[in-house]
Structure formats: structure tokens, C-alpha cells
Amino acid sequence: MTPGVGSRVARIASLLLGGALLAWLLVSSGMPSILADLARIGPGLAVILALELTIDAFNTLGWWFTIPVAERAGTYGWLYWVRSAGTALNEATPLASVGGEAAKLVILRRRITSAAAAASLLAARMSFSSAKAMFIVVGMAAVWPRLALPRDVSLALLSGFVLVVIGIAMFAVLQVRGIGMGTVSALGRARIPARWIALVDGWLHGVDAHLRDFYRARPGDLARSMVAYVCGFACGALQILLMLGWLGLPVDPAAAVGIEAFATLIGFLMFVVPGSLGVQEGGKVLIFAALGLPRSAAMAVGITFRLISIIEIAMGLVAFVLLQQGKRGQHGAR
Numbered sequence: 001m002t003p004g005v006g007s008r009v010a011r012i013a014s015l016l017l018g019g020a021l022l023a024w025l026l027v028s029s030g031m032p033s034i035l036a037d038l039a040r041i042g043p044g045l046a047v048i049l050a051l052e053l054t055i056d057a058f059n060t061l062g063w064w065f066t067i068p069v070a071e072r073a074g075t076y077g078w079l080y081w082v083r084s085a086g087t088a089l090n091e092a093t094p095l096a097s098v099g100g101e102a103a104k105l106v107i108l109r110r111r112i113t114s115a116a117a118a119a120s121l122l123a124a125r126m127s128f129s130s131a132k133a134m135f136i137v138v139g140m141a142a143v144w145p146r147l148a149l150p151r152d153v154s155l156a157l158l159s160g161f162v163l164v165v166i167g168i169a170m171f172a173v174l175q176v177r178g179i180g181m182g183t184v185s186a187l188g189r190a191r192i193p194a195r196w197i198a199l200v201d202g203w204l205h206g207v208d209a210h211l212r213d214f215y216r217a218r219p220g221d222l223a224r225s226m227v228a229y230v231c232g233f234a235c236g237a238l239q240i241l242l243m244l245g246w247l248g249l250p251v252d253p254a255a256a257v258g259i260e261a262f263a264t265l266i267g268f269l270m271f272v273v274p275g276s277l278g279v280q281e282g283g284k285v286l287i288f289a290a291l292g293l294p295r296s297a298a299m300a301v302g303i304t305f306r307l308i309s310i311i312e313i314a315m316g317l318v319a320f321v322l323l324q325q326g327k328r329g330q331h332g333a334r
Contacts, residue, residue, distance in 0.1 A: 021278030025285060029299045037247055037300035044246050045304060051239050052308050056084065058232035059128070065225035066123040066214060071112045081319040082107050088316020091309065107323055115206030122175055122207075123214050127222060129168045131229035132264055136161065139237070139261020142254045147290040160269040176215050178208040236260045243304065247297045255291055262287040280305060 026034065041048075060080045064072065067079075082104055090100030101121060108117035149157075214221065241256035266283035281302035288298035 017278070019277055022281055025278065025281050025299060025302075029285070029295045033294075033296035034299045034303065037294075037296050038303060040248065041243055041246050041300060041304055044242065045307065047242060048239050048304060049308055049311060051235050051242075052312065055232040055235045056080065056312075058228050058235065059083065062127060062131070062225045062228035062232070063120065063124040065221045065228065066120040066127060067112065068116050068120075068210060068213065069218075069221075071116055075111060078111070081323065084312070084316040085320035085323055086316075088313045088320060091313050092317065103320065113206070116210050119207045119210030119214065122179075123211060123222075124225070126168070126172055126175060127225040128229050129171070131226040131233070132268060133161075133165055133168060134226075135230055135233040136261045136265045136268070139257045140265065142261075143258030143291065146255075147258075147287075148292070149286075149290045153286075157265060157269070161265060164268055175211050178211070179204060233260065233264065236264075239305075240301065243301050247300065249293060249297060255293075258291070259284070259287050 057080065060076065060083050063083060064076050064079055067075065085107070086100035086104040088100070089103050104121060105114070105117055108114075108120070112120070147154075237253075237257045237260040240259045241251060241253060244256060245251045263280065263283050266279055266286075281299060284298040284302040285295055288301075289295060
């Protein structure tokens, strides 16, 4: 079995396990109670969707700041839909983030140089992950003294988070120092033909130049990118806060931030599960229980986010089709 096939099999297996976990959570949490809580949220689903689209706008802004200043003009609205299409492919296909990121790169090349596009994707991933780690630390600190989590679970979460942060730090160092030299050396050891290595080397020099410009000459853009991502996480906490109120639970801002941070942490650690199926809902059940909140309410919140996710995937796939049609139209005009 090739590594690519093995990765897809593992992702499909994780999807099936996630689906089984979701089914067990639904049955064990009591469907009548879950349905009653979903009815309380009711029309509020439109508000949650509007906030989700606002989160997407902040996340697009975070990405937009990583693009070279000279290539940004008039790209934000277009970038919003490119990001939506890429995210939908990531969530809807058994290719981890490879499919969506590759699609973004191909689409970006229509308006941005390929080296700048690749550098922006790498820098945006770094900025987003750093902002996510910061939000998790702040959010979990806000509620940690109140959590009734088993010691083993706490240690597992902490250990996993530390390993992820170490990975982010290594990713940052790699980008700042340049990815070209190590990649070219690896290709040489793999006995790739010299002419292909020369082509890759030339392209990677361009990517490294854009990364150096971003990290060394544009620290303000890095800071603005991270702030935009943090604003997106704050909107996620607002979604939780509103749903707590609609469910008749205490409207507790610290708990809302903690719940969002915990959900973000679970997503961070369980990224291999497509769409965090079952994992997202299980994380909600765990953090709600740790805060002394009803299990059915946790599932209602989780299902609400699942419905929003389905809507966003559908929107993203439509965006992908339209972007592809735009590409064919450009080719026809030539």
C-alpha cells in the first residue's frame, strides 16, 4: 500500500469511527432532550450562520495580510470564495488538507505569482495556528479552575497541546530560515532527476524570498493577520454565549470562551478526522459536563455547528464550481 493510499484509508476509517461516535452520543444523550434543546435554538440558527460567515471574513482577512502588498489590490472578496472552496474540499474529501490547499494554490495562480501564493498559504497556516494556540491558552486559563476533568484526560490534553505547540514552533523556524535548502537536499537524496530539482530549486527561492519579506520586513502584517484570526475565535465564543442564553443556561462569558477554546483544542489535536465528525460533538459533551452543564445542551450546540458546517461546505463547493467556470471562461477568452 502506497503512503497516499494508506493516508486516504486512515482518513476514511477515522471518518467511520467519528460517525459511530456521533451516533452513540446521540443515543446516549437522549434524543427527546436534544430535540427540545434544538427547538429552543430554533430561529437563532440564522444568527449563528451570520456569525460563522463573519468568522470566515476575519479568517480571510488574516490570510489576506500574508499576501505581498503589491499583489493584494482587489483580491479580498475573491480570496473569501477561494478560501471557502478550499475549506469545503478539505472537509468533504478524504484527502486531509491536501486537496483543499492544492486547489487554493491552483486558483490563486490566476491573480498572484505561484511563489507568492505558496508563501501566503504557508504564512497563513503559521499565523492561524499561532493565533489558535494563543486563544486556547487564554480560554482554558479562564475556566481551568472550574473544570471537573479527570486527571488522565487533563494530562493527555496538556501533553497533546504541548506537542502541537512544539510543532508550530518548528514550522515557524523552518519558514523563517527558508524551506528551499532542506527540500532540495531531500530531493537529491531521493535521486530525483537534476533538471527537475533545478526547477523546484528556482521556484522555492521565490517562495523563500516572499517568506523572508513577510517575517522580516512586514512584522506589522504578521501581527494584523494574527489579530484577525483571534477576532474570528472571539466570534466563535459569542456564538456559544448566545446559545447558552437561548438554552436557558447561565450567560457566562468566561464559560463561553472556555467552551470555544476547548472545542478549538480538540479540533487541534484531532485534525485527522474529516470535519471533526463526532469529535466536535464529543468535545462539547466533555467540556459541558466538566462545567456542570447538561449533556443534551452540549449535543444541541454540537449539532447546530454541524448544520452550519454542512451549509458552509455546500456554499464552498458551489464557490469551487463557479471559480472553475471562471477559469474556463478565461481560457476561452484567450
